[in-house]
Amino acid sequence: MSVVQMMERYCKVLEAHVDLFLKSVRYALGSVIMFGMAPEYFGLWLVWRGVSLMLPGWMFQWGDDKLYSLYQRLVLFFFETCTRLEVVLYGDAYDVLKKRESVLYLGNHQSTVDWIVADMVSLRCGSLGHLRYVMKDTLQLIPLYGFYFYVHGCIYVKRGKFSQQKMIASLDYLKNPKIPTWLVVFPEGTRYYPGHPKVIEKSEKYARDNNIQVLKHHLVPKTRGTWLVTKILHAIDAIYDVSAFYEGSVNEEGIRGNAPQLIGMLMGKCKKIHIHIRRIPMSEVPKDEEELKVWLHNLYIKKDELAENFFTKDKEARASVQTRLGGRPHSLGLWSTLSSFLVFTAITVPVLCTKIGRQLYLQLLVYGTLGGYGWLALRSVC
Incomplete structure (x- = not known):
């Protein structure tokens, strides 16, 4: 081996180590900031909660939604901006970008990143x-x-012990037409995870036992939660049928593996995500629960057919999927996420650099956590 070849090899190894180090730093820094920011965020929320006590509920929710948006932009700063993730949109995506409506978001479930x-x-x-x-x-x-x-409006449900009445009570708050809502439901309930084949086998057995089509890339969707939403939330304008596909989930042999999870995404293991959106007006959604059950399974049959484009063993077909299905990249402006990072940084520095700030941080963390646990337990929210 020549000296030149040795130097090239050394440079490649060094570059790989530097890249891994930078990714590890991004993961560690992102995790510390996103989770460590909880007391500051909770403090901001408590201030707004106190200020809005005498205001109508929808006005409190308006301010709360602004705070939630600010924090979630911080999340996207690390998961999309810093990782340079390419987002490709398909289907009705560019049409729905122009709309401002309340929706029921039905997503496929395969990752903690969903x-x-x-x-x-x-x-x-x-x-x-x-x-x-x-x-x-x-x-x-x-x-x-x-x-x-x-308190933001999310709904907790117990797996295997679903309480219809408690979900109805939670949905009642969101019936206010002055509270715009994107309610996200993953009807499969459990992630489709090739690394846990027993869950997939159980779903396939259920399909065979009930004489419905076995799904290749999804679990059989559960109906009750989706039906309750369509029954109670009359302010919902449409269903957004969303299917996300993480590039790199299929190996060289064409075998589908596990989708990247939170750590993998922060480490930059997924460079591109494909998101297909189909907008379905509520007028096309069945009102009867049994009819909705059939309709929802048919929806997942279509999702399965779509997924085959991304998980096929045909390498060339996977490589050309963006062109064949008309996908178009859609990037966020840097300021849309960086602004949130700067705001929270400005809040955190005086908190951590002053004695009273650190004391307040610990008190919010300890007493806020215990108080929250107690409140949820007393309310028995699910």
Whole structure:
């Protein structure tokens, strides 16, 4: 091996190590800031909650949505701006970007990043603050945020012990037409995760036992939560059927693997995400629960057919999917996320650099967390 070849090899190894180091720093810094910001964010929310006590509920929600949007822009600063993630939009995406409406967002579920995909879509539609999720009950345990998500309008449900009455009670708050809402539901309930084949096998068995089409790339969707939303939230204008596909989920042999999760995304392991949106007017959605069950499964059959374009073993077909399906990249302006990072940095510096700030931080973290746990337990929200 010549000296030149040795130097080239050394440079490549050094470049790889530097790249890994920078990605690790981004992951560590992003995680510390996003989770460490919780007490400051909770403090801001408490101030607004106190100021708005004498105001109508919808005005409190307006301010709360602004705060939520500010924080979620910080999340996207790390997950999209810093990672230089390319977002490609398909279907009705560019039409819905022009609309300002309340929607039921039905997404496919394969990663812990799927909720951030909803951030990406809603920010581009000018509705980031209006996002609310139907979430599994264990997320109540997240310090501070577990409580905050509920008061923001998110709905907790217990897997296997779904309480229809408690979900109806939660939805009642969102019936106010002055509270715009993007309610995010993942009807599959559980992530489609090739690394956990038993979940997929259970779904396929259910489909066969009930004489419905077996899905290749999704789990059989559950209906009750979606039906309750369509029944109660009359202010919903449309359903956004959203399918996200993470590039790099298929290996060289054409075998589908696990989609990247939160750590992998922050480490930059996914360079491009494909997001297909289909807008369905509420007038086309069945009102009867049994009819909706059939309709929703047919919707997932169509999602399955779409997914085959991205998970096919044909390497050339995967490479040409953007051209074939008419996908167009859509980038965020730097200021749309950087501004949030700068705002929270300006708040954090005096908090961490002063004795009274650090004391307040710890008190908000400890007492806010315990108070939130107690409030959720007393309310028995799910």
